[in-house]
Amino acid sequence: MGTHAAPEVLGASAALLGAVRSASTDRADRAAVATDRSGFVPASLPDGVVFAESVDDVVQAVKLAAVHGVPLVPRGAGTGLAAASSACAGEVVLDLSRMNRILDLDPVEQIAVVEPGVLNAELNAAAGAHGLFYAPDPASTAICSIGGNIATNAGGMRCAKYGVTRESVLGLRVVLADGRELRTGRGTIKGVTGYDLNALMIGSEGTLGIVVEATLRLRPAPITTATAAAFFPDVAAAAAAASAVIAARIQPSLLELVDGPTLEAIDLALGTDFRRRGGAFLLAQTDGFGAHLEMDVLANAVEPFASEVLRPDDEAETEALLAARRAAIPSLEQLGRVSIGDIGVPRGRLAEAVTGLHEISERTGVRIYTIAHAADGNLHPMLVVKPEESVTEGPAKAALGEMFHLAQRLGGTLTGEHGVGLLKRDWLREELGDVSLEVQHAIRRALDPQGILNPGKAI
Amino acid sequence: MGTHAAPEVLGASAALLGAVRSASTDRADRAAVATDRSGFVPASLPDGVVFAESVDDVVQAVKLAAVHGVPLVPRGAGTGLAAASSACAGEVVLDLSRMNRILDLDPVEQIAVVEPGVLNAELNAAAGAHGLFYAPDPASTAICSIGGNIATNAGGMRCAKYGVTRESVLGLRVVLADGRELRTGRGTIKGVTGYDLNALMIGSEGTLGIVVEATLRLRPAPITTATAAAFFPDVAAAAAAASAVIAARIQPSLLELVDGPTLEAIDLALGTDFRRRGGAFLLAQTDGFGAHLEMDVLANAVEPFASEVLRPDDEAETEALLAARRAAIPSLEQLGRVSIGDIGVPRGRLAEAVTGLHEISERTGVRIYTIAHAADGNLHPMLVVKPEESVTEGPAKAALGEMFHLAQRLGGTLTGEHGVGLLKRDWLREELGDVSLEVQHAIRRALDPQGILNPGKAI
Numbered sequence: 019m020g021t022h023a024a025p026e027v028l029g030a031s032a033a034l035l036g037a038v039r040s041a042s043t044d045r046a047d048r049a050a051v052a053t054d055r056s057g058f059v060p061a062s063l064p065d066g067v068v069f070a071e072s073v074d075d076v077v078q079a080v081k082l083a084a085v086h087g088v089p090l091v092p093r094g095a096g097t098g099l100a101a102a103s104s105a106c107a108g109e110v111v112l113d114l115s116r117m118n119r120i121l122d123l124d125p126v127e128q129i130a131v132v133e134p135g136v137l138n139a140e141l142n143a144a145a146g147a148h149g150l151f152y153a154p155d156p157a158s159t160a161i162c163s164i165g166g167n168i169a170t171n172a173g174g175m176r177c178a179k180y181g182v183t184r185e186s187v188l189g190l191r192v193v194l195a196d197g198r199e200l201r202t203g204r205g206t207i208k209g210v211t212g213y214d215l216n217a218l219m220i221g222s223e224g225t226l227g228i229v230v231e232a233t234l235r236l237r238p239a240p241i242t243t244a245t246a247a248a249f250f251p252d253v254a255a256a257a258a259a260a261s262a263v264i265a266a267r268i269q270p271s272l273l274e275l276v277d278g279p280t281l282e283a284i285d286l287a288l289g290t291d292f293r294r295r296g297g298a299f300l301l302a303q304t305d306g307f308g309a310h311l312e313m314d315v316l317a318n319a320v321e322p323f324a325s326e327v328l329r330p331d332d333e334a335e336t337e338a339l340l341a342a343r344r345a346a347i348p349s350l351e352q353l354g355r356v357s358i359g360d361i362g363v364p365r366g367r368l369a370e371a372v373t374g375l376h377e378i379s380e381r382t383g384v385r386i387y388t389i390a391h392a393a394d395g396n397l398h399p400m401l402v403v404k405p406e407e408s409v410t411e412g413p414a415k416a417a418l419g420e421m422f423h424l425a426q427r428l429g430g431t432l433t434g435e436h437g438v439g440l441l442k443r444d445w446l447r448e449e450l451g452d453v454s455l456e457v458q459h460a461i462r463r464a465l466d467p468q469g470i471l472n473p474g475k476a477i
Numbered sequence: 478m479g480t481h482a483a484p485e486v487l488g489a490s491a492a493l494l495g496a497v498r499s500a501s502t503d504r505a506d507r508a509a510v511a512t513d514r515s516g517f518v519p520a521s522l523p524d525g526v527v528f529a530e531s532v533d534d535v536v537q538a539v540k541l542a543a544v545h546g547v548p549l550v551p552r553g554a555g556t557g558l559a560a561a562s563s564a565c566a567g568e569v570v571l572d573l574s575r576m577n578r579i580l581d582l583d584p585v586e587q588i589a590v591v592e593p594g595v596l597n598a599e600l601n602a603a604a605g606a607h608g609l610f611y612a613p614d615p616a617s618t619a620i621c622s623i624g625g626n627i628a629t630n631a632g633g634m635r636c637a638k639y640g641v642t643r644e645s646v647l648g649l650r651v652v653l654a655d656g657r658e659l660r661t662g663r664g665t666i667k668g669v670t671g672y673d674l675n676a677l678m679i680g681s682e683g684t685l686g687i688v689v690e691a692t693l694r695l696r697p698a699p700i701t702t703a704t705a706a707a708f709f710p711d712v713a714a715a716a717a718a719a720s721a722v723i724a725a726r727i728q729p730s731l732l733e734l735v736d737g738p739t740l741e742a743i744d745l746a747l748g749t750d751f752r753r754r755g756g757a758f759l760l761a762q763t764d765g766f767g768a769h770l771e772m773d774v775l776a777n778a779v780e781p782f783a784s785e786v787l788r789p790d791d792e793a794e795t796e797a798l799l800a801a802r803r804a805a806i807p808s809l810e811q812l813g814r815v816s817i818g819d820i821g822v823p824r825g826r827l828a829e830a831v832t833g834l835h836e837i838s839e840r841t842g843v844r845i846y847t848i849a850h851a852a853d854g855n856l857h858p859m860l861v862v863k864p865e866e867s868v869t870e871g872p873a874k875a876a877l878g879e880m881f882h883l884a885q886r887l888g889g890t891l892t893g894e895h896g897v898g899l900l901k902r903d904w905l906r907e908e909l910g911d912v913s914l915e916v917q918h919a920i921r922r923a924l925d926p927q928g929i930l931n932p933g934k935a936i
Contacts, residue, residue, distance in 0.1 A: 126724050126825045149726055171669045182667060184676070185644065200912045206821040207853040208641060209890040210630045210680050211897060211908050212936050213917045217643070217676030221669050238726030242767075265585050267608055267697030269765075306728075307767020307774075308701075315766075362665040366585045394666045431668040438670060449670050453659045458672045460923040465916065477671050 030086040031065035031110050037082055040069040051093055051103075051111040055158075056441055057357045057409035058101035064091065067111040073193070073230045079112055080228065081197040083470045091472050092224035094134060094166030097158045099358050100439030102170065102223040102475045112228065114165050120144055121231070128236040129188065129205065134165025134229050141234070150236040153180035156435075157347060168229050171221030173435030175343075178393035179271040179305070180237065182435060184220045191231035192219055195466035205233055218461070223437055223476035226465045240271070240305030244313035245336045248324040249296025253277040253376075253388065256298035257368035259323035260392035263302070264365045266319040268312050272303040273393035274343050277372065280350065280387040280400075284342050287349035292342065296325055300392070301343050346389050350400055354385075357409035359399040359418065361425035362434035368392060374424040375399045384417040396434035410441065419445065438476050446477070489545040490524035490569050496541055499528040510552055510562075510570040514617075515900050516816045516868035517560035523550065526570040532652065532689045538571055539687065540656035542929045550931050551683035553593060553625030556617040558817050559898030561629065561682040561934050571687065573624050579603055580690070587695045588647065588664065593624025593688050600693070609695040612639035615894075616806060627688050630680030632894030634802075637852035638730040638764070639696065641894060643679045650690035651678055654925035664692055677920070682896055682935035685924045699730070699764030703772035704795045707783040708755025712736040712835075712847065715757035716827035718782035719851035722761070723824045725778040727771050731762040732852035733802050736831065739809065739846040739859070743801050746808035751801065755784055759851070760802050805848050809859055813844075816868035818858040818877065820884035821893035827851060833883040834858045843876040855893035869900065878904065897935050905936070 035041045042048070043066040051067050052060050065088075070076045083090045091105035092112045105111045118135035125148035132141060138159040141152045155174035156162050162172070168190070173182045180186070189203030203209070203216035219226055250256040256275050263273060276284070276299040281292040292299055300320065304312040317327055330336045350356050363371045372388055375397070379386040390397040399421055401414050408414060422432050422445045432442050432449050447455055458477040462469075494500045501507070502525040510526050511519050524547075527538045542549045550564035551571045564570045577594035584607035591600060597618040600611045614633035615621050621631070627649070632641045639645070648662030662668070662675035678685055709715040715734050722732060735743070735758040740751040751758060759779065763771040776786055789795045809815050822830045831847055834856070838845040849856040858880055860873050867873060881891050881904045891901055891908050906914055917936045921928075 126720075127823050128723070128726075129823075171673070173667060177667070181640075181644065182669075184673070185640065194912070194916070198912050200916060201910060202913070204821075204890050205888050206823055206855075206890050206893070208632060208636070208821050208850075208855050208893040210641075210894055211891050211901075211905060212913065213681055213685075213920060214630070214643070214673075214676045214679065215913065215916060217673045218920075220673065222672055226672070238728065261585075264587070267587075269697065304766075306765055307763075307770040308765050309767070311766040362663075362667050364586050364588075364665055391667075396665075396667050429664050431663050431665050432670050434665070434667040435669055442670075446670060451660060453653070453657050454661070454671065454674065457653070457659060457674060457924065461672060461677075461920055464919040464923040 030088045033086050034082040034088050034110055035066040035068065038068050038079055039075055040071065042067050051096065051105065051113060053104040054096050054098035054101060056099045056101045056439065057355060058104050058441055060104050060106040062107035064105035064109045064111050065107060067113050069113050069116055071116045076112065076193045076228055076230050077197050080193050080195065083110070084196055084468060087468065087470065089470050089473050092228050094163035094169070095137065095161055097162040098166060098170060098439060099436040100441045102437050102439030104440055115163065117230065125150060130234045130236055132164050132232055132234060134163060134232065136164045138162050138164060138167060145236045146239065149239050151239050152234060152236055153177065153186050154183045157344065164232055165229050168220055168232060169223050170437040171435065173391065173396065175272045175274060175391060178273055178391060179269055184217055186235045187216060187220055187232055188235050189233035190216055190219055190229050192227035192229055194227045195468065195471050200227060203233065221437065223439065224472040225462060225476045226471065228471070240309070241307055242309040243303055243305040244309040245330050245339065246302045246313055246317050247328040247339050248300045248320050249326040250298045250300070250324050251296065253298040253372045254369045255323045256300050257372050259300055259320045261366045261368055262319045262323065263316055264393065266315060268315050270302050270316060270393050271305040272301065274301045275390040275392040276343060276346060277388040280346050280389055283349040283353055283387065284345050287352055288342060288345055290342060301339055350387055350402055354402040355405050355407060355409055357401040357414060359401065359421050360433045360436040361397050361399065361421055361430055363395045363397065363425055363428045363430035365395040367428045368395060370428055371397055371424065375421065378417055378420045378424065382413050382417040382420065384413050386417065394434065395430070440475060489547045492545050493541040493547050493569055494525040494527065497527050497538055498534055499530065501526050510555065510564065510572060512563040513555050513557035513560060515558045515560045515898065516814060517563050517900055519563050519565040521566035523564035523568045523570050524566060526572050528572050528575055530575045535571065535652045535687055535689050536656050539652050539654065542569070543655055543927060546927065546929065548929050548932050551687050553622035553628070554596065554620055556621040557625060557629060557898060558819070558895040559892070559900045561896050561898030563899055574622065576689065584609060589693045589695055591623050591691055591693060593622060593691065595623045597621050597623060597626060604695045605698065608698050610698050611693060611695055612636065612645050613642045616803065623691055624688050627679055627691060628682050629896040630894065632850065632855065634731045634733060634850060637732055637850060638728055643676055645694045646675060646679055646691055647694050648692035649675055649678055649688050651686035651688055653686045654927065654930050659686060662692065680896065682898065683931040684921060684935045685930065687930070699768065700766055701768040702762055702764040703768040704789050704798065705761045705772055705776050706787040706798050707759045707779050708785040709757045709759065709783055710755065712757040712831045713828045714782045715759050716831050718759055718779045720825045720827050721778045721782065722775055723852065725774060727774050729761050729775060729852050730764040731760065733760045734849040734851045735802060735805060736847040739805050739848055742808040742812055742846065743804050746811055747801060747804055749801060760798055806859070809846055809861055813861045814864050814866060814868055816860040816873055816877070818860065818880050819892045819895040820856050820858065820880055820889055822854045822856065822884055822887045822889035824854040826887045827854060829887055830856055830883065834880065837876055837879045837883065841872050841876040841879065843872050845876065853893065854889070899934060
């Protein structure tokens with residue numbers, strides 16, 4: 019069933035939208051898919067949205083886009099943080115959220131085959147029924163889709179031990195820019211036939227192909243998990259403690275740092291008293307058969323820096339600590355408009371990074387709240403501005419730029435796990451250099467010479 | 478210092494070889510670099526060999542190769558098993574073994590920066606001095622180079638738990654086909670700026686660029702390691718036990734299967750009595766703070782299938798078991814010419830794979846000995862022929878072809894960790910399909926339009 023184009027929709031887009039099985043040009047539908055959760059506001063709305071329900075739908079949309087020269091913006095759940103699925107006039111959104119079936123879950127092989135619209139938490143619930151889990155766990159697990167996770171090579175808290183999305187994707191089924199179907203990777207744990215097209219697709223933000231199916235590695239749920247939390251006089255001490263954990267040569271499965279201002283916001287939202295107990299907070303877990311022994315070593319490494327170390331001994335207390343950490347972003351969203359930074363630094367330089375962030379806040383006048391996946395050196399400095407202010411222009415943009423340069427000075431990176439999208443393109447060349455960008459554009463041209471797949475994103 | 482070309486060396490190669498700082502066209506030098514340890518015998522010798530001692534030497538050689546249109550075959554330690562560094566007339570070998578310095582080893586960040594010619598075991602010795610290790614551990618660790626490991630995305634016994642080379646390479650410095658220098662990846666644990674060119678280079682067998690420096694992730698040496706070994710009536714029982722270990726949802730750090738014929742060869746070489754004790758053998762390790770507890774669960778999973786389970790309680794006994802496993806390939810090399818297969822199958826189908834291999838041996842008359850990295854479903858069926866017979870032609874080739882089709886029937890792959898090289902090109906299209914190969918060739922053309930880097934390999 020096609021749809022009639024709204025008057026303002028251009029001819030090429032109208033031709034595409036009129037020919038597919040399910041699409042909309044309603045203003046409300048277009049507004050709903052115009053951006054993600056990055057705070058980026060496109061200057062205009064996309065021309066329309068195609069609702070794909072099958073691989074054939076995707077193939078058809080891509081072929082029509084190629085024929086009519088219409089840029090297609092693939093979209094999962096729209097929870098991205100870098101404007102990689104933002105779309106504007108002249109573009110059509112390809113919504114994959116209806117392709118949301120778990121096609122297979124093999125508990126013996128510990129493998130799942132899913133459509134891209136499956137939510138991360140849904141997959142984890144299905145895996146959990148077999149004593150398994152899917153490792154990547156973005157904070158948005160309840161609302162983000164596996165397809166979006168793959169498009170951004172998403173991380174999360176557990177990747178401290180279990181790696182990012184790339185380490186959990188065995189194979190992909192991808193629709194290329196000319197409508198051909200590509201299979202990458204395989205159904206086995208290891209394999210090295212040909213180039214690693216699987217890794218090339220992961221994190222490419224839909225610019226090299228559209229993922230329509232993924233074969234994922236599940237892992238055994240840990241037999242035991244141990245938890246500790248610690249309070250510190252200030253965030254520099256907490257960062258130093260996190261670096262000491264790494265230097266102690268243990269492998270936490272989770273090591274989350276929360277700074278004082280964020281603790282205040284959490285207290286305000288949850289009625290807790292974290293800020294009174296310390297100027298910064300570290301939450302750690304270890305897992306496996308020796309979880310408690312490993313946690314003893316971790317706690318010893320942290321103790322010299324801490325004002326208080328907690329070893330919760332029941333499930334409820336543990337869950338309350340995890341819930342507080344998870345509440346960080348929602349709590350900040352009650353204070354204003356939030357833009358979530360995502361820099362990565364060498365793990366021994368966390369303290370310098372948090373000091374540098376404090377200085378940036380002082381200099382730019384933008385409030386910065388910091389949480390970090392400390393075991394990976396991945397910081398999420400969150401800029402909070404007034405609801406009517408932009409997070410992508412003015413002082414907020416200046417602060418984002420300074421954050422990038424801070425990361426670079428420390429030998430780090432612009433983005434640890436959220437991706438580039440539209441939001442971070444300005445600093446991409448500075449980090450990657452001319453040769454790398456030229457190579458990336460050459461690969462892009464080889465796969466999508468017309469440039470119809472999510473143009474302007476990722477590279 | 479240049480070198481005068483031997484009379485049979487072609488004009489273009491002679492121009493290149495005469496212009497570089499250090500090269501040879503001596504017949505003995507050319508013969509020494511003509512092939513690897515795959516058993517592949519090239520029909521002719523390469524025109525010469527360039528000995529690179531610096532990045533500048535590589536850049537110069539590549540630029541000259543581009544100018545003169547000479548195919549360059551990069552070479553590390555020459556221990557490959559797929560003829561990926563084999564070279565013939567009309568080609569020049571670029572020997573990187575003299576670039577063998579560890580440039581940096583940071584025990585706090587747990588990162589090493591090395592030149593490509595550093596041997597795997599050398600890096601592990603240097604890391605070990607700081608309580609760290611480099612995870613990928615091919616059987617050839619003592620003699621294989623990091624550059625070759627990266628070119629083939631090498632695995633080993635430890636990748637059961639710690640992943641293959643790709644999971645331990647953070648960043649690369651690469652000389653492209655036109656002499657430009659590319660930096661891939663980064664010095665931090667996480668990072669998602671742009672396409673994953675790092676993973677694209679890893680396993681590309683030198684066809685997309687020449688790795689001249691690598692930033693590697695080291696890991697803390699496990700605080701405790703537990704070992705068990707078991708004997709079984711036959712290899713099917715051992716394979717079933719290995720699958721049961723995976724199904725028991727534990728994570729061995731090593732799970733090695735050895736079949737009866739290989740045990741006999743080991744006994745012959747070492748004077749041991751393995752074959753008398755069982756028709757197949759499984760060697761397992763777990764590591765970490767809960768290693769012994771985890772090993773208890775592993776041993777329980779194995780026991781129903783085993784005729785004897787050993788839990789060595791001292792270092793010497795453990796080392797003897799590991800040494801026996803490591804002796805498998807050298808022991809077979811005493812029996813004839815060996816070609817080491819490398820198929821991967823889903824982990825629950827190991828028993829079917831070993832049964833299938835037995836049938837192939839019966840059918841083709843080629844003796845097949847099997848060891849396997851069982852936790853990854855990666856089998857190494859070793860064909861042994863008489864010293865005067867070829868392992869790449871006749872019955873051996875037929876057996877290799879049947880092995881590939883067996884893997885494919887079981888949902889597996891042609892090569893788990895050794896690569897494609899020249900040896901497995903015949904079956905590549907069948908596994909990957911036309912679209913994948915077309916995409917790979919398009920990427921190759923985008924990066925090396927002249928096709929001077931290791932042509933004919935990998936894809």
